[in-house]
Amino acid sequence: MVITTYSKEEILEILSAIADPEIPVVSIQEIGMLRDVVVSEDGYEVLLTPTYTGCPAMGIIEADIKAILQEKGIASVKVTLIYSPAWSTDWMSDEAKEKMRKYGIAPPAHSSCGSIFKTEQEVVCPHCSSQDTEMISRFGATACKALYKCNSCKEPFEYFKCH
């Protein structure tokens, strides 16, 4: 039997230090992947939701979670993937979006994804804030991003797709 010495909030606090492997300026909590922690006699169950079903970062994140808790001497950790409710960019805080923009990635344009294909025409350049941007490809280097270029400052950039 494991003696529970950490509360759910404390575990969440520890885990909030874990960065998204693809976008290291935001944490897995800020991006909305870290959903909950269930504390029981058997240990700690961390509930994670993938951004995209095939997100290859999930394995790394799971390893990160176990490693960071191990450092605190917490060994009985189970990471469970949940699909419901489906992850949405709506869960991202304005603060997280701002960090993303400073990092050079245009954050999801709107809080609601009613019309994905309308929002993707209104992407603002993260470098010069120009609205004169053009989509190069709807699919980018990771599942969650699209490729754009700015017609004002001529810089290419990535856009975090509305989901």
Next chain:
Amino acid sequence: MAKQDALFKYTLRLGDNALILSQRLSEWCSYAPLIEEDLALTNLSLDMIGRAQALLKYAGEIEGMGKTEDTLAFRRSERQYYNNLLVEQPNGDFAFTMARQLFISAFELYFYSEMEHSKDKTFAAIAAKTLKEVKYHLEHAKDWVIRMGDGTGESHYRIQHAVNELWMYTGELFEMDDVDKDLIEQGIATDLDAIRPLWNKYIGDVLETAALIVPENGYMQTGSRKGIHTEHLGHLLCEMQYLQRAYPDAKW
């Protein structure tokens, strides 16, 4: 038919459709006509492998014999696969790949829109997630089909040819057997008769915009519900399963 049995077969069918098309699309990696397209096709492939993983894992749980998603993907032979014939068709040229994608993504859009309301909670959750991804796949395929159809003489000829050649595999998407009927009664499965008119309308509209002719419904290929496939699936599985067949349980 026992409920578990029907649910197992149905889940395999959905998982296999995602897995096999994912494998097909991955064949484009480093071969696509543009680098952006290379990224796009592998992105689609990645979404589908994620969906296949979730569905096959669930299938293993339903069956209760301790099989994982990997066992189901790598240790079944052709006759034990239930994917639609359309997804196993070779990539052909880029027009073939895009026509196939248009037909399948449009089907999946309507299919998973219904499944989002399934009484089976796992299906409903996977459907909600899948739906967000499929919208992007469909938009991509639609854009290309219109661009090729309404493009040069050569691109128009190629996409019309692809549409004509693949048409005979589209009927099977809507085939239902006892598995479907059982699960529809329980509010779990999607009624394919209900989504067929929506699919027809959508495809008709896109092909019209692309200045393409909708083929007439002639003979339709069939067999996958019983595990009977075209010759192409065997070759695909040979390559996909080689390592796990040669070195069972290999890890690296």
